[in-house]
Amino acid sequence: MSYVFQFGTVWRELDHLLLGAWLTLRLSALAMVFGLAVGVAGAQAKASSSRLLRGMVQCYVEAIRNTPFLVQLLLIYLGLPSLGLRLTPDQAALLAMVVNLGAYATEIVRAGIEAVPNGQIEAGRALGLKPWHIFRFVVLMPALRTVFPALGSQFILVMLASSVVSVISAEELTAVTDTIVARNFRSFEFYFVITGIYLALSLGFQALFAAVDHALFARWADRA
Amino acid sequence: MRHSIGRLLSFAIALLLSIAVAGPQHRAAAQTIDDIIKRGKIIVGVNTTTPIFGLMGKDGQPEGYDPDVARLVGKYMGVPVEFVSVTGANRIPYLLSGQVDMVIALFGITPERALQISFSIPYASEAATLVAPASRQVKTVDDLKGLRVGVPRGAMQDLILTPIAEAKGINLMRFDDEATDLQALISGQTDLAGTGLLVYRTLNRNDPGKNYEVKIVLRELHFGIGVRRGATDLLQWLNTFIYAIKNDGELDGISRKWRELPVGDLPVF
Numbered sequence: 001m002s003y004v005f006q007f008g009t010v011w012r013e014l015d016h017l018l019l020g021a022w023l024t025l026r027l028s029a030l031a032m033v034f035g036l037a038v039g040v041a042g043a044q045a046k047a048s049s050s051r052l053l054r055g056m057v058q059c060y061v062e063a064i065r066n067t068p069f070l071v072q073l074l075l076i077y078l079g080l081p082s083l084g085l086r087l088t089p090d091q092a093a094l095l096a097m098v099v100n101l102g103a104y105a106t107e108i109v110r111a112g113i114e115a116v117p118n119g120q121i122e123a124g125r126a127l128g129l130k131p132w133h134i135f136r137f138v139v140l141m142p143a144l145r146t147v148f149p150a151l152g153s154q155f156i157l158v159m160l161a162s163s164v165v166s167v168i169s170a171e172e173l174t175a176v177t178d179t180i181v182a183r184n185f186r187s188f189e190f191y192f193v194i195t196g197i198y199l200a201l202s203l204g205f206q207a208l209f210a211a212v213d214h215a216l217f218a219r220w221a222d223r224a
Numbered sequence: 225m226r227h228s229i230g231r232l233l234s235f236a237i238a239l240l241l242s243i244a245v246a247g248p249q250h251r252a253a254a255q256t257i258d259d260i261i262k263r264g265k266i267i268v269g270v271n272t273t274t275p276i277f278g279l280m281g282k283d284g285q286p287e288g289y290d291p292d293v294a295r296l297v298g299k300y301m302g303v304p305v306e307f308v309s310v311t312g313a314n315r316i317p318y319l320l321s322g323q324v325d326m327v328i329a330l331f332g333i334t335p336e337r338a339l340q341i342s343f344s345i346p347y348a349s350e351a352a353t354l355v356a357p358a359s360r361q362v363k364t365v366d367d368l369k370g371l372r373v374g375v376p377r378g379a380m381q382d383l384i385l386t387p388i389a390e391a392k393g394i395n396l397m398r399f400d401d402e403a404t405d406l407q408a409l410i411s412g413q414t415d416l417a418g419t420g421l422l423v424y425r426t427l428n429r430n431d432p433g434k435n436y437e438v439k440i441v442l443r444e445l446h447f448g449i450g451v452r453r454g455a456t457d458l459l460q461w462l463n464t465f466i467y468a469i470k471n472d473g474e475l476d477g478i479s480r481k482w483r484e485l486p487v488g489d490l491p492v493f
Contacts (some may be wrong), residue, residue: 166400
């Protein structure tokens, strides 16, 4: 093994790497928030009595879950301009991530909702709660609590998938690294270091999810 | 704590190395002609996203100027050619990690790159240009202020524009390959695209009506075949090979077929 590691080159480019990691972080955090919102709305729609609505959501979920993220991304960035919708690379990346995560989150939240016992909902009705309150407190919160670990994994997957958006020139962590490596060719060092950065981001998000889980759902656990 | 981090790190390194060593079936690392002939095939990295110089053909085989030169290499070595697709950004790592024997992929000859790999004498000339529809009013680099200029990441256009982009107010956008770079221009996601001298013809065929043309020639350049440093035997053979195909007209034939231009005078070094 004759390769000589030069980690000094990484140190010199650290500000660029951190800037890229910052965009990765921002894109991922926003995608998680909006993706969850899409997922909750989608799951609610799937539980609705309207067959048309259920069918539309089913089409969305199947279309997204059975096609590659990269293709969805290119379709949004390079395809939508033909329809007059021109997004910047960052906007297109975020939209692709939200659309993608939303489909998976829909299925995950739906599973959680189906796990809520009917008796619980009937109990809510018996107490005279309004339908919106029943959905929010009797169905959604326990459902989210049940599926929170699965949602967390999906959130992490979307964060990792964000490395793909470098193809449309969004300057996130992988893109910044590719650009630097194209210039100084120290690929081993740089990919090694950003592997560590992605790992740190994942672990950071997981710690955040654990804190959110505790803050939001601990009192539900007490009553369960 | 320190101990366990060290162990984790060494485990991670061991894992990475085992993947690096055991993973790709393409691992070639032939350093001499004898290695290649003994193995019975030559593994060549070509770019299949660059019109004229290399595209994936309808039969799934690469076609273009570079693949044709690669096939000539195979013909004169007497071995079949195995193609591996590389991009502007990963062609040096592919060479250095031994996944290809040589790279024939619009490889502009620069002293910085020559620190990492060795170049043969030039087998093709090109220019790094910026292309845009005829309606775009741009004559010099100074006119690029505020415009979105797409480039293939790590390509010559990227290297030329990056140092001046900020000062000149150029919105430089780096795409992973030239195909996406050109597609972004067609979609109107960029105002100009960094590419070669002749690609505007392909653009006009595929997206007629906009009259794409070369707006700025950033730099004339020549392409060499890239091999690993120290592969002097292979390098010497390639230089001899290029001399020969220049002399007997075969290279001119390839140039006329793909560039619709004679090969012209190529410098030697």
